[in-house]
Amino acid sequence: MEESKADRRALIALAVVSVVIILGIVLFGGKGETPAKDSSTIDSATMVALSAPTTTPQLDTTAAPASFDPNTVDSAELVALGLQPYQAHAWLRYREAGGMFYEPQDIERLYTLSESDIERLMPKVKIRAAAHVHRNNNRREWNHEEQRNETSSSITLQTTNETTYVHKFDKPTKVEVNTADTNLLKRIPGIGSNIARWIVEHRDKLGGFYSVDQLLEVKHVEPSMLEWFKVDNSLIRPIRLNKMTFAEMSRFPYIGYDKAKAISNYQRIYGPIMDEEQLRATHIFTDEELEKLKNYIF
Numbered sequence: 498m499e500e501s502k503a504d505r506r507a508l509i510a511l512a513v514v515s516v517v518i519i520l521g522i523v524l525f526g527g528k529g530e531t532p533a534k535d536s537s538t539i540d541s542a543t544m545v546a547l548s549a550p551t552t553t554p555q556l557d558t559t560a561a562p563a564s565f566d567p568n569t570v571d572s573a574e575l576v577a578l579g580l581q582p583y584q585a586h587a588w589l590r591y592r593e594a595g596g597m598f599y600e601p602q603d604i605e606r607l608y609t610l611s612e613s614d615i616e617r618l619m620p621k622v623k624i625r626a627a628a629h630v631h632r633n634n635n636r637r638e639w640n641h642e643e644q645r646n647e648t649s650s651s652i653t654l655q656t657t658n659e660t661t662y663v664h665k666f667d668k669p670t671k672v673e674v675n676t677a678d679t680n681l682l683k684r685i686p687g688i689g690s691n692i693a694r695w696i697v698e699h700r701d702k703l704g705g706f707y708s709v710d711q712l713l714e715v716k717h718v719e720p721s722m723l724e725w726f727k728v729d730n731s732l733i734r735p736i737r738l739n740k741m742t743f744a745e746m747s748r749f750p751y752i753g754y755d756k757a758k759a760i761s762n763y764q765r766i767y768g769p770i771m772d773e774e775q776l777r778a779t780h781i782f783t784d785e786e787l788e789k790l791k792n793y794i795f
Contacts, residue, residue, distance in 0.1 A: 564623040567598040578618060584609045598624060599694075608744040612754055672725055674712065675705045675732040685725045692717050702750050704734035707792040714750070730792070738776070738794040739769035751789050756781055 561577045567588075575585035587609040598604065601622035605615055665686050672681060674696070682693035695715050700706055707730040712718045738760070741749070746757035759781045760770065770776050773791050782790065 562621070564621045566625045567604055567622055568592065568624065578621070580610075580614065584614070598622075599691075600624065606748070608748065666725070670725065671727040673729055674709065674726045675700065675729055685722065687719065687722055699750070702748065704736065704793055705730070705732050707733055711789075733792060735793055735795075739764070739771065741794070749793075751786060751793075 561579065562574055565574055565578065570588075572582070572585040572589060575588055576582060580588070584607075588607060591607060596606070601619045601624070604610065604618060604622065610618075664684065666684050670685075672685060679690070679693040679697055682688055682696055683690060688696075692715065696712065696718070699711075699715050703711070706712065706728050709723045709726045709728050712723060712726060713720065736745070738746075743757055743761055746752045746760060747754045749757075752760070759779070763779050763781070764770060770779070773787060773795055776782065776790070777787055
């Protein structure tokens with residue numbers, strides 16, 4: 498009898514131990530597996546999150562406008578077009594200073610743009626506000642002329658809300674090209690507002706004309722127009738080559754970016770170029786180009 502009681506106690510104790518073990522496995526064993534699964538999930542998510550930034554910062558070219566007006570484009574659009582913020586800032590500063598764009602080639606005036614920038618952007622330039630710009634420019638020119646009261650007695654104007662008409666010279670007249678303003682130039686037969694403005698712009702870039710033949714470098718100027726001009730080459734504004742900055746050389750019509758770079762490299766190695774013969778020895782320019790340059794840079 499006593500042995501039967503002992504056996505029953507042993508069986509009960511064994512059952513209790515078995516239950517405890519099973520409960521331990523269920524309660525603690527299951528929790529031990531869960532963190533492993535959570536840990537692997539977190540690690541995968543973390544790796545995805547860390548790898549994402551390597552692709553997201555790339556430029557979204559779909560946001561770049563297909564075309565733009567350089568007279569109205571804002572800095573955000575310029576950056577979307579691939580320019581650096583400092584280039585966009587210089588663009589807006591140029592406009593704030595009164596700079597205007599009349600044709601796509603005018604973006605070449607921005608010295609912060611590289612040749613690749615200009616080549617890439619020029620096909621996208623669409624000057625939608627050109628007519629408005631021209632009208633404002635003409636009004637400013639005429640207001641300036643009225644303030645100075647020059648040639649007002651010889652010019653009769655008939656003005657409408659949109660256009661200013663200028664009477665042309667009715668007999669041969671020699672116009673001094675280095676001092677004439679756009680209103681005087683427009684009195685020459687065949688020359689309108691655009692050609693007059695291009696002549697003045699080219700003259701300002703050069704620092705003055707030394708020959709009437711240089712006018713043929715201006716777009717749409719015909720040889721037949723040259724008989725209306727005379728040149729006082731003492732009015733040329735010279736500048737020493739060794740004092741010109743790289744930007745000034747790049748913008749000068751007879752030098753340009755590539756030759757400015759060659760000159761800068763030569764001067765860095767051999768020192769400043771002081772005269773025409775020294776420049777000729779560099780073999781950077783042809784004889785014809787040197788003939789033009791010597792009137793300005795020496």
